[in-house]
Amino acid sequence: MSTITIRNVWKEYDERVVLERINLDIESRAFVALVGPSGCGKTTFLRMLLSEEAPSKGEILIDGKPLAGEPTAERGVVFQRYSVFPHLTVLGNVLLSLEFERGGFFARLFGGARRKAMEEARAMLDCVGLAEHEKKYPAQLSGGMQQRLALAQTLIRKPKVLLLDEPFGALDPGIRGDIHALMRRLWNEESLTVVMVTHDLSEAFGLATRVIAFERPRLDPVDGDRYGAVIKEDIEVWPRRIAGADSPHRTPVLVSNSPAPGLDDPAASKGLGQDDLALQA
Amino acid sequence: MRAINRQIKPGPRLLLGALPFLLVIIAYLAGSAIRLADNPSDKLLPALTTMADAIDRMAFTPDKRTGEILWWVDTVSSLARIGVALAFATVISLVVGIAVGLLPIMRALMSSFIAVISMVPPLAILPILFIMLGLGETSKVTLIVIGIAPVMIRDLALRTEEMPTQQLIKAQTLGASTFGIVQRVVLPQLLPRLIDSIRLNMGPAWLFLIAAEAIASESGLGYRIFLVRRYLAMDVILPYVAWITLLAFLMDYSLRALQDRMFPWFAGARAS
Numbered sequence: 001m002s003t004i005t006i007r008n009v010w011k012e013y014d015e016r017v018v019l020e021r022i023n024l025d026i027e028s029r030a031f032v033a034l035v036g037p038s039g040c041g042k043t044t045f046l047r048m049l050l051s052e053e054a055p056s057k058g059e060i061l062i063d064g065k066p067l068a069g070e071p072t073a074e075r076g077v078v079f080q081r082y083s084v085f086p087h088l089t090v091l092g093n094v095l096l097s098l099e100f101e102r103g104g105f106f107a108r109l110f111g112g113a114r115r116k117a118m119e120e121a122r123a124m125l126d127c128v129g130l131a132e133h134e135k136k137y138p139a140q141l142s143g144g145m146q147q148r149l150a151l152a153q154t155l156i157r158k159p160k161v162l163l164l165d166e167p168f169g170a171l172d173p174g175i176r177g178d179i180h181a182l183m184r185r186l187w188n189e190e191s192l193t194v195v196m197v198t199h200d201l202s203e204a205f206g207l208a209t210r211v212i213a214f215e216r217p218r219l220d221p222v223d224g225d226r227y228g229a230v231i232k233e234d235i236e237v238w239p240r241r242i243a244g245a246d247s248p249h250r251t252p253v254l255v256s257n258s259p260a261p262g263l264d265d266p267a268a269s270k271g272l273g274q275d276d277l278a279l280q281a
Numbered sequence: 282m283r284a285i286n287r288q289i290k291p292g293p294r295l296l297l298g299a300l301p302f303l304l305v306i307i308a309y310l311a312g313s314a315i316r317l318a319d320n321p322s323d324k325l326l327p328a329l330t331t332m333a334d335a336i337d338r339m340a341f342t343p344d345k346r347t348g349e350i351l352w353w354v355d356t357v358s359s360l361a362r363i364g365v366a367l368a369f370a371t372v373i374s375l376v377v378g379i380a381v382g383l384l385p386i387m388r389a390l391m392s393s394f395i396a397v398i399s400m401v402p403p404l405a406i407l408p409i410l411f412i413m414l415g416l417g418e419t420s421k422v423t424l425i426v427i428g429i430a431p432v433m434i435r436d437l438a439l440r441t442e443e444m445p446t447q448q449l450i451k452a453q454t455l456g457a458s459t460f461g462i463v464q465r466v467v468l469p470q471l472l473p474r475l476i477d478s479i480r481l482n483m484g485p486a487w488l489f490l491i492a493a494e495a496i497a498s499e500s501g502l503g504y505r506i507f508l509v510r511r512y513l514a515m516d517v518i519l520p521y522v523a524w525i526t527l528l529a530f531l532m533d534y535s536l537r538a539l540q541d542r543m544f545p546w547f548a549g550a551r552a553s
Contacts, residue, residue, distance in 0.1 A: 052450055073456035082445035085452075086550035087469045096465060100457040107461035139549025150451075157455055 002063055002074075002160035002193045003028050004049070009058035010228065011044055017228035018044050022058070024212070024231065029243040031187055031194040033204035036214035041229040042197045045214070046165050049195060050077055062161065073101070076159030080166045083150035084138045090149055091134035094121040097156045121156065128152045128182060144175035148182065155190055164196035168203065176203075183207060188244050209242075211235045327516040335516035351505065352524075359502040360528070362418065363490050366425035367479060370486075373426070374433035375475060379467055381434065382441025384459075392438070399431030404492055411497060421493040428489040429482040436481075440474045441467060473544040480536050487529055 004026040011019040018041040026032055034042040047053045048060060051070050060067045062074065071077075084093050098117040099107045109117050125131050128148040138146055147167055154162065168176050168183075184207060187194055198204050204211045215232035239248040289297065313326035327335075340352035380387040381395070407424055414420040444467065452462045491503030498504040502525050509517045540547065 050450065050454070052446075071450055071453035073454060075454055077451060077454050079447040079451070082447040083451055085448060085466060085470075087544070087546050097455045099465070100452070100455045100461055103461075105458075105460065107457065107465050137546040137549060139546060139552070154451075154454065159454070 002191075004161065004193060004195070005061040005064070007059050007061070009045075009048065009055045009060060011041065011048065011053070012056045012228070015226075017226055019214070019230075020228035021230055024234075026193060026195070026210075029191065029193055030210055031208045031241070031243070032196070033208035033211045034195065034197045034214065035199065035201060035204050035211060036229065036232075037216075038199070040214040040216055042214050043165060046163055046195065046197050049161070049163055050075060073157050074159055075161045075163055076154035076157060077163045077165070078147065078150045078154055078167045080169050083167075084146055084153060086138050088137075089134065090125065090130055090136050090138070090141070091118070091121055093138070093149055093153050094124055094156055097121075097153050101157060124152045124156045125149075127186075142175070144171050144179055147171065147179060151182070151186065155186060155192075158190070160191075160193065162192050162194045164194065164198075166197055166199065169199065180207060184247070192243075205237055209237055209240065211237060324513045324515055327519070331516045332520055335514070336520050339517060339520070351500075354500050355502045355505045355521075356524070356528070358500040359490060359494065359525075362421050362494075362501070363425065363486055365418075366422045366429075366490070367486060369422070369426045370430040370433055370482070371475065371479065373430050374437050374478070375468075375471070377434045378437025379441055379463060379471065382438040383463065383467060388438075395431055395434055395438075399435060401427075403428035403489060407493065407496065416497040421490065421498070424493045425486050425489045429485050432485070433475075433478050433482055436478045437471060437475060440471060440478075444470065470550075473540050473547040476536050476540045480533050483529060483533055483536075487525065491525075 004024070006022050006024040006026075009019065009022040010017070022045070034045060036042050044053065048055050049067075051067050051072070054069070077083075085096065088096060095109075095114075095117055096107075098120060099109050102113065102117070103109050122131065122134065125134055128151055130145060130148055130152065133141065133145065138149065141149065150167070168179055171179065180203070186192070187207075194208075196204075196208065211233070212231055212235075213233040214229045216229040217227055241247055241249065309326065310329070313328055316323045316326050317328055336352075340350065343349060344351050377391065377395075381391050382388070403424060406427065407420075410420040410423050410427075414423060448466060449462060452466050457465065490501075491506070494501035494503030495507040502521055506518050506521050
């Protein structure tokens, strides 16, 4: 269980207000996508969830307890870039998570403990589809594979909350589809509350249970910097996705007797408006 | 075709690379021949045979007075000094560089101090070292360390600071302690950059070594050069200079080879 409560959070830098009056309750195992134009403060918001920055006002609670003042293992993160360690192999990267957890002062495991950790790391790599690349260094992997590795490295620590900062923004569309499928599966299987920053609306509606849009109101251009971004929209994706349950967004034809429509066939009716973005999932 | 697009084939490239060396050698031989034709006892540009005699005398014949082979005695004592000094400079710059680059409190404490210290001209404080530490090995090694360590500290502190913040945040979200981050994330990524730093500081290290040996020493490559200078013994000085150059080149080359071998990930990480 890992609810996130944001109470009247403001963030200001000197004279500039970045975010104001942010109130949000994120329920356990939700998948929240934060969208908004560049510079609207969505990454700043994620940084506050990470404790990389502190709110100027207000408070953030996880399971009713205030956030620690620095990043901790209860909140995992995947950034767009530099999320993995370039000096370690794929296996070494995942193993390092366990070595930080169990390796004590020197963050190293030996003997049986190391073998056991390696087994766990291999299982995790298998889960994200990197099993045959375990000896490679990150520079030898494609962008999509690096992000899979970053996910594996983070999830093996079993964080309560997973924070994603435009993790798939730099990937090719095809690869992005694969990693979206992986992301959906991980969210269903692991006990995770996910908060993802993205500028891709279809990604937001395709993955999330709830899409939150930040926007900076332009009440008066003269004192524009005195108004921070606020929550402009808070949309529950419908029909509801529920973690661990079958997705309502898949075509139900798989259980019916009629053959699944081919790629070029007209889309099967799902009882939804064709403009519903949720259909793109 | 534009000059920037004109690629050189491997064969001609090798030839072009060798050309400056050949030109220097030819110029020397011609100059030497002209001067020797004028005055057979000229000492400024000795013939190759004269130099070969000198090398034979220095490197393969025991000295009449001490029974030692001077060339090797000089080489060993110079290499020992520079090796010890590099070891000290390496350890100091790694420890201080990481501390300053990673820990805000150390940065606040040390960064302006190091910035000022690195501006002190090391040769200007050489007399102080001789007065305080005597004329022995300590003062020479200290001069080299004082000469190169501040620069290396600043270099490694900068390299530490320029590591992506994301990596440090990520390590923290994996539950790493400060010490865990230092030894599993920062130090391993700094080591190949340390080798770069040593390579760049090898030139200054030799400079300070030879300066210290020239002023007060009983052996060493720099000592020998400055000793025989009194007799205009160019036939000894030139081979010694070539030998020092070769040693420095070999040290540089082996450091680069060590970097490639020990840190196979580094080339790819540097490119990205």
